[in-house]
Amino acid sequence: MEDAAADKLPEPLHRYFKQGSAGGISVGEATAAWSSYRFRPRILTDVSTVDLRTTVLGTPVDVPVLVAPSTLQRQADPGGEAAMAAGVAAANSLLGVSSNAGTTFADIGAAGAPWWLQIYVVKNRNVTLHMLDAAVAAGARAIVLTADTPVVGRKEDDGPTVWEAVQPGHLLANLEEDDYLPEDLAKADDLTPDVIGWLSERTGLPVVVKGVLRGDDAKRCADAGAAGVIVSNHGGRQLDGSISTARALPEVAEALVGTDVELYVDGGIRRGEHVLAALALGARAVFVGRPALWALSVAGSAGVTRLIRDLGDELEHAIRLVGCPRVADLSPDLITR
Ligand code: FNR
Helix, strand or coil: CHHHHHHHCCHHHHHHHHCCCCCCHHHHHHHHHHHCCEECCCCCCCCCCCECCEEECCEEECCCEEECCCCCHHHHCCCHHHHHHHHHHHCCCCEEECCCCCCCHHHHHHCCCCEEEEECCECCHHHHHHHHHHHHHCCCCCEEEECCCCCCCCCCCCCCCHHHHCCCCCCCCCCCHHHCCHHHHCECCCCCCHHHHHHHHHHCCCEEEEEECCHHHHHHHHHCCCCEEEECCHHHCCCCCCCCHHHHHHHHHHHCCCCCCEEEEECCCCCHHHHHHHHHCCCCEEEECHHHHHHHHHHHHHHHHHHHHHHHHHHHHHHHHHCCCEHHHCCHHHEEC
8 A cells, every 4th residue: 555655646745644753763663663573372272253343432443453643634635534534434443633634523523433633732722722622513532632742853854845735724624724823833842741631621521642652651641530542652753763662562551550541552553463462462452644644545435444454354364373362362471572
């Protein structure tokens, strides 16, 4: 899908989807880190029945593969986020919607997929509140606080950037231009765990913190009332050289033992075996970012459905081979480093 998307997309857009920040160290090693785990499969177990269904914050999904929030989806496909949502709905999965979405939350919600709003809390909290209200009204089921972005990661572009080609309205479709000044949208760089309570009080929704890479931070989020955390380094687009999520996951899982905080992970997950490793190490579900953008670019909503189903099929196959048919029973002893 990546190759097909590269053929189809304008070069600056393809580069924008693919790139990491600074020297590209974290983005470059994300997938390799998943591939470096080795399994210790069990034999002679009955694997005739495998059931991949689970729930995420109470929402049932057919496979533990969800779509991460990302921008510029209308550049990838004219249907943009609504097409992404339709593809996710057909696969009975769940969608993260970027606060920079180029489609209104109402149109995204109408596509029928369960979705969570990803929020960047910005300097002008009224702008953030406006967006939260719109998302609640359109049926968002949770708020994903992106916490790894006090400032935006530095991308090194040596060609025309994608932003030159972005049509007005294809970014921030959920804000009226008259309602804010550019400085209002600067990321809030003074956030503390209190913001978790603020977000859930203002919306009445559970809050999931995205960008956790340390066990002690996961604990701080849990103590502040987070319902979930996503182990993520933002697809290698924030601090370059950040630890890969495959490596960070075990420590975070350990820190959350004994809490009811749900644990998810993203970054570099490209195969069913990577999903298997993530689940065995304690994740309840994974998110995929770039693969969903490539799938949307290549084949619109049908591409997104196929991506999720294919990853589900690969996972089911790998689960049979690892000899542990119940997803809930996958455990770290199935993995060695
Ligand atoms: C992102 N990501 C992201 N995250 C977020 O919280 N808000 C956002 O608006 C975006 N936008 C965005 C755009 C693009 C083009 C990419 C590639 C990524 C990060 C995303 O949610 C996720 O953390 C990573 O993409 C996961 O890594 P993989 O699956 O892309 O390797």
